[in-house]
Amino acid sequence: MPSLTDLTTPALLIDAAALDANLRTMAAALPGARLRPHVKAHKCTALARRQAALGHRTFTCATIREVEGLVAAGLGEDVLLANEVLDARRLGALDARVTVAVDSAASIEAAAVGGVDAVLIDLNVGLPRCGCEPADAERLADLARARGLTVRGVMGYEGHAMLLPDRATRASLVADVTEKLAAAHAAVGSDVVSAGGTGTFDLHTVATDVQAGSYALMDTAYAKLGLPFRQALSVLGTVISTSTQGYAVADVGLKALGMDHGPSAIDDAAVWFFSDEHVTFAPRRPMRAGDRVRVWPAHVDPTMAYHERVHVVDGERVVETWSIDLRGW
Amino acid sequence: MPSLTDLTTPALLIDAAALDANLRTMAAALPGARLRPHVKAHKCTALARRQAALGHRTFTCATIREVEGLVAAGLGEDVLLANEVLDARRLGALDARVTVAVDSAASIEAAAVGGVDAVLIDLNVGLPRCGCEPADAERLADLARARGLTVRGVMGYEGHAMLLPDRATRASLVADVTEKLAAAHAAVGSDVVSAGGTGTFDLHTVATDVQAGSYALMDTAYAKLGLPFRQALSVLGTVISTSTQGYAVADVGLKALGMDHGPSAIDDAAVWFFSDEHVTFAPRRPMRAGDRVRVWPAHVDPTMAYHERVHVVDGERVVETWSIDLRGW
Secondary structure (H helix, E strand, O other): OOEHHHOOOOEEEEEHHHHHHHHHHHHHHOOHHHEOOEHHHOOOHHHHHHHHHOOOOOEEEOOHHHHHHHHHOOOOOOEEEOOOOOOOHHHHOOOOOEEEEEOOHHHHHHHHHHOOOEEEEEEOOOOOOOOEOHHHHHHHHHHHHHOOOEEEEEEEOOOOOOOOOOHHHHHHHHHHHHHHHHHHHHHHOOOEEEEOOHHHOOOOOOOOEEOOOHHHOOOHHHHOOOOOOOOOEEEEEEEEEEOOOOOEEEOOOHHHOOOOOOOOEEOOEEEEEEOOOOEEEEEOOOOOOOOEEEEEOOOHHHHHOOOOEEEEEEOOEEEEEEEOOOOOO | OOEHHHOOOOEEEEEHHHHHHHHHHHHHHOOHHHEOOEHHHOOOHHHHHHHHHOOOOOEEEOOHHHHHHHHHOOOOOOEEEOOOOOOOHHHHOOOOOEEEEEOOHHHHHHHHHHOOOEEEEEEOOOOOOOOEOHHHHHHHHHHHHHOOOEEEEEEEOOOOOOOOOOHHHHHHHHHHHHHHHHHHHHHHOOOEEEEOOHHHOOOOOOOOEEOOOHHHOOOHHHHOOOOOOOOOEEEEEEEEEEOOOOOEEEOOOHHHOOOOOOOOEEOOEEEEEEOOOOEEEEEOOOOOOOOEEEEEOOOHHHHHOOOOEEEEEEOOEEEEEEEOOOOOO
16 A cells, blocks of 8 residues: 555545545434535535435536546436526436526526526525526526426525635525525425535535535635634645745645635744745744645645545555546646 | 547647647747747647747756756757756766756756856846846856856846736836846857746846746736737636525636636636635526536746646547646656
């Protein structure tokens, strides 16, 4: 079995015990189909299989490629593309139960023309992104049904609440979201109310399924929320240069990390800046060229999307290596 | 021949005419080996072949994978890894002329043990990253020679000057860098002085070769410098949702763009924010679902690194599709 010292750096690592604890904690809180894991966070069918083995056999996706990859991996029992598409033909070609979000006549028409059978009416619940006005949900559901589509219910993603540090503030926003979802669901009918994410996973009362994804691996942004999940994802680097001026340089650059949530962290060090293939940082204790460091990503999703593979590690041992096979579009 | 309307979005595009103009402008300014194109900016052997066809047959890399890929593509005539590595065995295994940057006894030892033949002494010329103190260059060159390595000369990268908007300020910093390079070169000997980048490509006087890469494709950050290169790189997106509140949403998210230089731009629109797979923006004129938009990346290098392929386009026609085959590590 390979060890950490055998790995070329930068190398993406998942701590096996932290992942296992995160998956079990969530499976206890939201068992089975109550959780519809969002695969955009990890883009990895091997990890999705772990989630399925714990009882979550329905999944959420953000891209058509993610849906295709899950179906090809035998995980297509009930896959939701929680996003609007204007060309749904690749979805319609899949031999699987695929549901797509719609928020307009154009996206409904695309689903019908593309050969998709089922839709959720996507509501704008406060984040200025996709989703119809809640008052428009019934009209769109009628339109979808008239176009021959099965309307399975409603969804709404409260991204504006997800990373707020104060739980009470998140709860208050979710209460508002819940009201909108419940009203639209009453108007639309059927059985699905899909919502939420890692930051609000235990705050939903009317949602039938929660679309959390980041909980499995976590990042420094979510770590600030006091959730019962541990940071399982890091990037292993090698110190390639040191300076008498107190800084060191490792080979984990911004092409190995999502940068939109700000700089990633290094234990016992102040991170100065990232370049394409470098991080310059001031370690508390002197470091030498060849030393290894762990960089803790600030945003799990775009970090995973940069790497071809991830190593699952138990201490110094690499116990599995998984392909990040749902990348691209 | 496919057209833009045939492409799945998000799709990375290179404007053929802009690329051609950029390559020719640079080849006229720094002909042949005076330019050592940095492939980290595009990670694409097809584009490197274009550079080679214009006379630049020596290349700069930031990762071992980039070196391996160039060599496999028959572009290994003289490849510089302008970065320190502590395990050089993959470089030593290549049947090509490979030179690696060294800045310490440890990186020299790694080159020797790894079977690399040639090194450049990497100087810290003001950017707190890799590179030895200039006064230490002679000692390291002696050490490398004693270890059986060919010392080809010196290099230094003035990344701190690269994106400064004022040309005079950049020139003043390059003058300081030049002094350091010249002194170290005198002490180290041999024939290479490698330095510079797109922002300083025409400011170097002692550099024998300039390591520019971004000039070929450009981005919104470099566009502010008034350089004689045009933005050739964009990401084609589809409007997937619109709102009566004046914003629209397209399917070009932060997983399709480098985010470290801030948000990318959309013509005739105010960009509000990026999510993993979305951009929310306020267009000056109303848009409809299904409309196409062009997003102009803020940073070319990490944008290329997210995409599997790039389409070279002439107006609405896709004239070539290139694999971005030097990604990963």
